[in-house]
Amino acid sequence: MSTTQSTTSSNGEFTSWRGFEMSDLPEMPSWIEPLGRAGYIAKGLVYFIIGLLAFKLAIGAGGQISGSREAIEEIGQQPFGRILLGLLAIGLVGYTAWRWVQAVKDTEGNGDDAKGILKRVGYAISGLGYLALGWFAASQSLGFGTSGGSSGGSTGSLLDSSWGRVVLGIAGAITIGVGCYFVYKAYKAKFMGQYNLAKMSTTMRSVALHAGRMGLSTRGIAFAIIGGFILMSAVRGTADGEIAGMSDALAAIASQSYGKFLLGTAGFGLMCYAVHSFLLGWFRHFNISR
Numbered sequence: 484m485s486t487t488q489s490t491t492s493s494n495g496e497f498t499s500w501r502g503f504e505m506s507d508l509p510e511m512p513s514w515i516e517p518l519g520r521a522g523y524i525a526k527g528l529v530y531f532i533i534g535l536l537a538f539k540l541a542i543g544a545g546g547q548i549s550g551s552r553e554a555i556e557e558i559g560q561q562p563f564g565r566i567l568l569g570l571l572a573i574g575l576v577g578y579t580a581w582r583w584v585q586a587v588k589d590t591e592g593n594g595d596d597a598k599g600i601l602k603r604v605g606y607a608i609s610g611l612g613y614l615a616l617g618w619f620a621a622s623q624s625l626g627f628g629t630s631g632g633s634s635g636g637s638t639g640s641l642l643d644s645s646w647g648r649v650v651l652g653i654a655g656a657i658t659i660g661v662g663c664y665f666v667y668k669a670y671k672a673k674f675m676g677q678y679n680l681a682k683m684s685t686t687m688r689s690v691a692l693h694a695g696r697m698g699l700s701t702r703g704i705a706f707a708i709i710g711g712f713i714l715m716s717a718v719r720g721t722a723d724g725e726i727a728g729m730s731d732a733l734a735a736i737a738s739q740s741y742g743k744f745l746l747g748t749a750g751f752g753l754m755c756y757a758v759h760s761f762l763l764g765w766f767r768h769f770n771i772s773r
Contacts, residue, residue, distance in 0.1 A: 499680070500688055506676035508770040511590045515581060516769045522578025523767065525571050526613065527760030529554045530702075534753030537733050541747030548737065548746075550730035551616055559623050568624035575617030582610030590770075605661070652717035658710030665703030669696045674759075679768040691766070694758040701752025708732040 499505065532554040539546025549557070559568050585591060586606040593599035668674065674695050680688060709732050737746040 500675070500685075503672065503675035503680075503692075505678070505680055505768060506592070508768065509588065509590055509592055510770050511584060511588055513771045515584050516771055518577035519581035519584075519767070519769065520764045521574040522576075522581045522613070523760045523764030525574025526578050527757040527764065528558070528571065528574075529616070529757075530698075530753050530760065531757035532557050533729060533733075534750045534755075534757060536750070537753065538747055538750030541737075541743045541750060548730050548733045550728045552619055553730065555616065555620050555623060558620075565624045565626070568620045572617045572621035572624060575613050575620060579610040579614040579617060582606045582613065586610070648717045652714055655710045655712075655714030655717055658713060659707050660710075662703045662706030662708075662710060665699045665706060669699035669703065672696055674699070674763075677763065677768060678766050683766050687762070687766070691759070691762045694755040694762070697752050698754075698756025698759040701749055702756050705729055705732040705749070705753075708735050 529551050533549055533551065536546040536549050536554070536557065540548060547553070555568065555571065558564060558571060561567060583606070586603040589595075589599070589603060591602070593602045672692060672695065675688075675692060678688070678691060683691065709728065712731055712735075733746065733749060736742065736749050739745055
């Protein structure tokens, strides 16, 4: 990494900081910016609550091990909970739209080669997941939602056939790969290129760097654990009827030696990931077509 602390353009704006360059992103439609920003903030809120509840449990201050749906239910129990859930649903649907625009318009400049197509397909699949969460938040807001229960999905039908187990095994391996990619992404910190560095103070850039690294590493480890659960279900041909989710990953972490310390660290890491999402919602660079 470059030892240069910062570089400025002719108009005085930062173009790089500590060797991290602002990405030269393709243009995107102007209507997507508010949806993208709202989406990052909504996503961050969900992860912050998951992390906070795990951290509180680890230090003996209440809390619980939860997944995304349990976090949404927790929001609904707060004052003005239904209003908050409605706003959260809008934000999550906005994040879905942003993910699909990323996939279709190639806003990250990934290209049309195999690697680029794989990333863009990942954006589209991620969007589907957040659309489901948005729908769950909306149903809770309107008062006709059911209990969140586990944040996973059913594996029973997949385990009933050999081909289903193969599909489940592939899904588990892909999830492990995604987790490893998150850890690699945290190490390289290329996410710094997504920020509009010119609008951030030096302190805020440092917070973005460290929160992003800690948060992405924690999320990556959780994804690898989730993928391991799914892969074991495929290999053994047995499961409790649910695909593993974030709550299962946190429970596995808590069951280890020094489980409270590890759970507290994981909870703190997920809160860092939430800060990373909040900062992207505020400072992300959107190359808007004029």
